Amino acid sequence: QKEVEQNSGPLSVPEGAIASLNCTYSDRVSQSFFWYRQYSGKSPELIMSIYSNGDKEDGRFTAQLNKASQYVSLLIRDSQPSDSATYLCAVKTGRRALTFGSGTRLQVQP
Amino acid sequence: SAVISQKPSRDICQRGTSLTIQCQVDSQVTMMFWYRQQPGQSLTLIATANQGSEATYESGFVIDKFPISRPNLTFSTLTVSNMSPEDSSIYLCSVGTMNTEAFFGQGTRLTVV
Numbered sequence: 001q002k003e004v005e006q007n008s009g010p011l012s013v014p015e016g017a018i019a020s021l022n023c024t025y026s027d028r029v030s031q032s033f034f035w036y037r038q039y040s041g042k043s044p045e046l047i048m049s050i051y052s053n054g055d056k057e058d059g060r061f062t063a064q065l066n067k068a069s070q071y072v073s074l075l076i077r078d079s080q081p082s083d084s085a086t087y088l089c090a091v092k093t094g095r096r097a098l099t100f101g102s103g104t105r106l107q108v109q110p
Numbered sequence: 111s112a113v114i115s116q117k118p119s120r121d122i123c124q125r126g127t128s129l130t131i132q133c134q135v136d137s138q139v140t141m142m143f144w145y146r147q148q149p150g151q152s153l154t155l156i157a158t159a160n161q162g163s164e165a166t167y168e169s170g171f172v173i174d175k176f177p178i179s180r181p182n183l184t185f186s187t188l189t190v191s192n193m194s195p196e197d198s199s200i201y202l203c204s205v206g207t208m209n210t211e212a213f214f215g216q217g218t219r220l221t222v223v
Contacts, residue, residue: 034211043202043214044153088152090212097143097204098212102152 003027004091006101014109019076021104023089026070032092033065035074037085038103044088048074079108112137116203116215123193123222130189131218133203138183143212144176145202153202159186193222 005024013019021035032051036044050056050063050072062075072091076083089101113136123129133142142159157165157178165178180186190197198221206212 032211041219043200043217046211046213049211097141097155097158098206099155100153 002101003099004089004101006087006089006104008102009105010107011104012107012109013079015079015081017079019079019083019106019108021074021076021087021089021106023072023074023101024070025072025089025091025099027091027093028067028070030070030091030093033063033072034090034092034098035061035063035072036088036090036100037083038088039085076106079106081108081110084108112139112205112213114203114205114213114215116218118218119216120219121221123220125194125222127193128189128191129193129220130187131201131203133186133188133215135184135205139205139207140183141206141212142180142186143204143206144178144186144188145204145214147200147202147217149199156188156201159188190220193220195222198222 003026035048037047038044048061048063050065053065056063060077064073084107086103086105088103090098092098115134117132144156145153147153155168156171157167159165159178159180161180177189201218203215204212
């Protein structure tokens with residue numbers, strides 16, 4: 001079982017719609033969770049972090065965490081073509097470096 | 111967030127040679143990491159660069175192949191030794207603290223021919 005799992009996609013949504021990206025993790029003691037956006041040929045860029053159960057909103061982005069279900073999600077409201085990228089879920093456990101999922105490719109259709 | 115400068119940004123190398131990648135941070139940071147991202151794949155941690163001591167390597171990565179230096183809290187190097195085409199990847203330096211997110215340099219795109 002992979003430590004951090006994501007659907008590889010592509011996830012295709014029309015412009016203006018809500019994009020929902022999901023991630024599950026295997027280690028129950030993981031304490032910090034992050035979403036990165038990676039454009040093709042670029043390095044990952046942090047867009048959201050979440051540390052406690054519930055929702056965290058930042059502009060058009062909402063991260064959701066459910067530690068009991070070991071589940072993290074990212075919602076992107078009013079999706080724009082510029083949101084088209086690969087979204088990486090990352091999990092931090094203890095002193096270890098981040099563990100990344102394989103990423104979900106999002107395509108926002110104009 | 112820290113500003114991370116990584117160089118070279120890209121290189122094409124002959125098999126059997128070595129390439130050293132540099133990572134410079136504009137402030138002292140606790141943790142520095144080196145990741146590899148193979149084409150179409152996610153990030154895989156190579157090692158944690160420890161200041162003043164040997165790096166901590168992940169399973170599947172060894173010091174002879176990927177020697178790492180970290181002489182101080184703002185600088186680290188990763189060498190890819192005796193390269194083969196399978197080493198063609200993007201190599202990424204990242205920095206962070208014990209409990210928080212990681213930030214990435216712009217990456218080094220390596221092609222081995």
